[in-house]
Amino acid sequence: MRVEVDHLVRDFGRTRAVDHVSFVLEPGHVYGFVGPNGAGKTTTMRIIATLDEPTAGRVAIDGRSVVQNPEFARKVVGFMPDTLPAHADMTVFEYLDFFARAYGLKGGGRRQAVADIMDFANLHGLREKTLRALSKGMKQRVSLGRALIHDPTILVLDEPAAGLDPRARIELRELLRVLCRQGKTVLISSHILTELTEICTGVIIIERGRVLEQGTLTEVMARMSPHLTVAVRIQGDPEALHAAMLESPGALDVRRVGEEVHLDMEGGPDQATRLLHDLVARRGLPVVEFRTEQADLEDLFMQITRGEVA
DSSP: OOEEEEEEEEEETTEEEEEEEEEEEOTTOEEEEEOOTTSSHHHHHHHHTTSSOOSEEEEEETTEETTTOHHHHHHHEEEEOSSOOOOTTOBHHHHHHHHHHHTTOOHHHHHHHHHHHHHHTTOGGGTTSBGGGOOHHHHHHHHHHHHHTTOOSEEEEESTTTTOOHHHHHHHHHHHHHHHHTTOEEEEEOSOHHHHHHHOSEEEEEETTEEEEEEEHHHHHHHHOOSEEEEEEESSOHHHHHHHHHTSTTEEEEEEETTEEEEEESSOHHHHHHHHHIIIIITOOOEEEEEEEOOOHHHHHHHHOOOOOO
16 A cells, blocks of 8 residues: 655644655555654654644545544554553463454454464464563564554554564564565664665655655665775786776776775766676786675765754
8 A cells, every 4th residue: 555645744832843744655665764863753653653643744545644534544554663561461462362352353363363473473482471571572573463463554663673683683674575575565763774774675864854865775875875886806916906997987086995996986887897897808807806885774874864853
């Protein structure tokens, strides 16, 4: 399902937490929602999930307003908050079963849905544990299970990787890839930007309640870092390589980095292919490593944002 956020505004007294935010989420894609603390990410996500109402603007799912059609929105949106309530005497199974009932699942269908989610999120070993007794990472897995219990087509995940150990983060990444292949629309906020780079097809960068950049990762990176960096290593003296790369068409900067030579150049992959052919076929240099480098999401985040809050 397609999600449209159109000039969304949310005020808390004199503070504007969300300031005319607009973006579109398409089915089958994972979007990284990136910004400093206090940027307005959680507020925007809560409005999409019908847990808050906008001061102005509109959020629509397949053309239907979430404010005017909240029950429809709740059936198709799964929201994972950044914290899980720690009910003192409720077990993991009871918690998931409660939300399955709340979403209208009944009888054998409800029991099957809970069993499927416990299997999908690897929660069987936690079935009889109380929520209060869980570690942060375990709570995150339960919270993700709760968001998936009614098989939503849209997932809104607020810091799902917070507190997870490396294995759990890898498992979460794989789960998101599976969900994306199923055609679900996923919006995920995280401060672990290197991991977002690996799973996201799109990115929305927000600060002080305003969207600063958005688009596919490729589009945003191309806009913010239009040149291509090529790193090359040869067998033998790198000085010969350095001299050859100085003569490359479109070269902006050439520098030695240890045994490698790095070249900033105009153009894209086609230009890099021609450079490699020139080095090997025409100049006869014994190239043993050739790779292109481009700014990742961390680089873009530091370049675009200033760390300001509203």
